Amino acid sequence: MNRNQYLINHYNNYDEDSRLVPKHGSVEFLTTMKYIEKYIKSDDRVLEIGAGTGRYSHALAREGYDVDAVELVEHNIEIFKQNTQPNENITITQGNAMDLSTFPDNGYDITLLLGPLYHLYTKEDKQQALSEAIRVTRPGGIVFAAYVISDGCLLDEGFHRGNINVAEYIEKGLLDAQTFAAKSEPKDLFELVRKENIDNLMSVFPITRLHYVAADGCALFMREAIDTMDNDTFELYLNLRARRFIGHFESCD
Numbered sequence: 001m002n003r004n005q006y007l008i009n010h011y012n013n014y015d016e017d018s019r020l021v022p023k024h025g026s027v028e029f030l031t032t033m034k035y036i037e038k039y040i041k042s043d044d045r046v047l048e049i050g051a052g053t054g055r056y057s058h059a060l061a062r063e064g065y066d067v068d069a070v071e072l073v074e075h076n077i078e079i080f081k082q083n084t085q086p087n088e089n090i091t092i093t094q095g096n097a098m099d100l101s102t103f104p105d106n107g108y109d110i111t112l113l114l115g116p117l118y119h120l121y122t123k124e125d126k127q128q129a130l131s132e133a134i135r136v137t138r139p140g141g142i143v144f145a146a147y148v149i150s151d152g153c154l155l156d157e158g159f160h161r162g163n164i165n166v167a168e169y170i171e172k173g174l175l176d177a178q179t180f181a182a183k184s185e186p187k188d189l190f191e192l193v194r195k196e197n198i199d200n201l202m203s204v205f206p207i208t209r210l211h212y213v214a215a216d217g218c219a220l221f222m223r224e225a226i227d228t229m230d231n232d233t234f235e236l237y238l239n240l241r242a243r244r245f246i247g248h249f250e251s252c253d
């Protein structure tokens, strides 16, 4: 099967548009938006690569920013288009994060790469996507790059919920028996990394790290508790997160 076909099949049957809606999902959205809003300036141009159904693109377009978006999967693009409101200055193009040749160098102030990196399975492919994101971002602009961190995922999906059979993953070679480092291929859908992998990926680029943020932190792990919090308690939880869990965005020098 074509390597993108696994991803297309997955998103054709997954409600990506609802992922950030429940209280526990909104933690990732609110945290990411908080950091975007820390840096974005009026008249900034935004490119979202791997935009999904456009949660971030539409939120920023509704705040008045000019937004261009690129997405691989047609099904998500259709929902992105349905979500577009008449007052938004926004475009969506079908494309691949690894080849943004239809976009000019230095064309954007803020570039969001919140999706493709955890669906690319080799160092070369991830660096190609990062290199394209950095190329289209002006010097001094900011790239927000998202990864899925393996240890958190193993704790929650493996040891906590049993959705991942850790012993079976080790047997299949998807996890190293000693280090628990993860390895995946397109059929596995998600590529899990650790901070040292991210540092290694980024080390070849002339950029400065501004933050390394746990965008959803413990929210998936403790989703049941978060979903039943009253609004005051949820606010307190967000405030604690804002002080304690810091994360990962890059600035182009």
Ligand SMILES: C[S@@+](CC[C@H](N)C(=O)[O-])C[C@H]1O[C@@H](n2cnc3c(N)ncnc32)[C@H](O)[C@@H]1O
Pocket: 007, 011, 016, 020, 049, 050, 051, 052, 053, 054, 055, 056, 070, 071, 072, 073, 076, 095, 096, 097, 098, 113, 114, 115, 116, 117, 119, 120
């Ligand atoms: C979990 S969604 C995240 C969507 C959105 N960026 C967000 O953070 O809410 C990941 C998205 O990245 C897209 N994607 C994955 N690999 C891609 C690639 N190589 N080029 C473009 N989009 C890609 C997927 O199709 C999917 O819509």
